[in-house]
Amino acid sequence: MSYEVMVGNKATAVGCKLARVKVAAVFPITPQTTITEYLSEIHASGDLPNFEFINAEGELSSQVIAQAAEATGARSFTCTSGPGLLYMHHPMQETASKRLPLVMAVVHRGVKSMQPDHSDLMSQQWQGWLHLYVENAQEILDTTIMAYKIAEDKRIRLPVAMGYDGYVLSYTAEPVEIPAQEDVDKFLPPYKPMPGIFPVSDKDDKWRDFEANPKTFGAGWGEGDPMKPWQMHNEAALNGETVIKEVFAEWGKKFGRTYGNGMIEQYRVEGADCVITAMGTIAGTAMAAIDKLWADGKKVGLVKIRSFLPFPRSDFQAIAKNVKAIGVFDRSCQPGMWGPVYHQMRSTLYDEAKKTPVIGFIGGLSGKEVRVADMYKIGEKTLKVAQGGKPEAPIQWV
């Protein structure tokens, strides 16, 4: 193991190298651009054997090239930001429908400004990918490697998007421990491609097994039930909750670094009256606020949401039993529908016997800085609701 003080974007590129990525198809866009530069340097150095670096002419192409490379059996990678991700929208659906375990880094850049928020990746919820949100440079490197293991798992076979905030993480340098290549090789075996599988008839139940019943990529126009590919896709995405936990547990055992259970990371939740939630870099800032709240005798915990898709349903159903309120922080807003995390949280807890109030906060949009003091206030407001108070509004702007 070695270390380097590196920026978030370099951690992604080093993660790709350790995962022995065979094809990277990329198109530069701020704040993702330096990933493409680091990958191009890795390619030029010759340190990564059999690595193809492809300069695409746009994001639509970079997604299609990475998708095609993945279909030929090469472990592939692409990355983008904000508007670049929106431009990829159409082929992203295909990558997921063809059940190709591509990994993509999304360096968050908002859709109304060049500065970061989560509106880019949140806008791709329907594309059938798994969505992970990470907080620091070490987590980026580790998660890049783990994302391949999750994506390539037989129970999943879906592409994974790893989102992290542009600028404050993509360009911030931090010490990052670099695991030894041979240890990563033991953790992440070479990619074993499997053809897509789709039902030929309703009675054919072998479609669940990729190996036993190789057919074709993508759903055909056969006699099978046209709903079955959807059913399979949904099932695979939901399997994420199990597989993500397994992969992160194995990583923790082998490399000594854990990120909660992979789906969520809890910080000072034990004994707390209420919890707040946050994703990405804001979770790190929130931790500093939580320490201050406890120091002031205010028992507020933090749940960092690592996987938005699938949503950590069982985890939050368990947490809700022990707290009196949950304050949800959203770094994106769907106009007319408010924050997506807020909605997921409320739907997750709707059927629970114990009703735990869930209040929403929207902040950090278009790169507005979220400070420790902001998260402290959110903690206080949530605590007030936990103590029986009424929130000023069900959802508040920070």
Place this chain on the structure above:
Amino acid sequence: MHGRGGQGAVTASRIIATAAYEEGKYSQAIPMYGTERRGAPLTAYVRIDDVRVRERELVHTPGISLCFDPLLSLQQAVANDLLPNGQVLLNAPFAPDKSELAGNINIATVDATSIALETLGRPITNTAMLGAFAKATGVVKLESIEKAIKKYFPGRLGDMNIAAVRKSYEKVSPWVPAKNKVAPKMQVDLNVGGYGTLKDVSSWRVFYPVVNEEKCIGCKTCWIFCPEAALEWKANNKPAMVDRACKGCGVCANECPVKAIEMKRVEI
């Protein structure tokens, strides 16, 4: 950390972060990016802690402020919002008791520009500040800074930069409490984070565009190429500079097909 684009403040922040990690501490170096241009004021932030730094807001109340530029060292903004008894290390050719910076702060100075010119032959002051930083603050050891520099500058370039570090380690002044306690009311805001179109960047200009309306054919090529939307279109179909938005890059003059735009030196 305050500097100008090209002085290496961002690299310096990473070198300090690396040196701290070499000594078993965790660190974080955040650069503040905006509209980038050589010579524009910029800021970078470093946090050092015994545990992994997870907080990610910018450092709004630093314990130490470093200024890499002799002119910015005259601006009160580099000494504002420090913790009580904060330390302000300036690149300045004068003794710290000559500094007019005000507040409950301690000031030290080093003539980093001269050191950089002597050792590197160029006024890139980052490494010439780092030796002074190690000596004056004691946050990291000189050896750790040198070790970190070797990671960023291999070979001869590393040796030259290490020479700059050692010289500034020797030459930095002792700390002196600021003689002025109250800061002046009128201050220049050095925070140019964000984008040029949103900020006043008029102070960055060394040259500014002047349009010869006789020659101008109103083709709007300058308006299309201006990277900062700093040209407005007048009723007579001729361009004019938007004072707040123009950073003086000269792209308009370069692109004008009839050479109707001249870049004139700003007079001070």
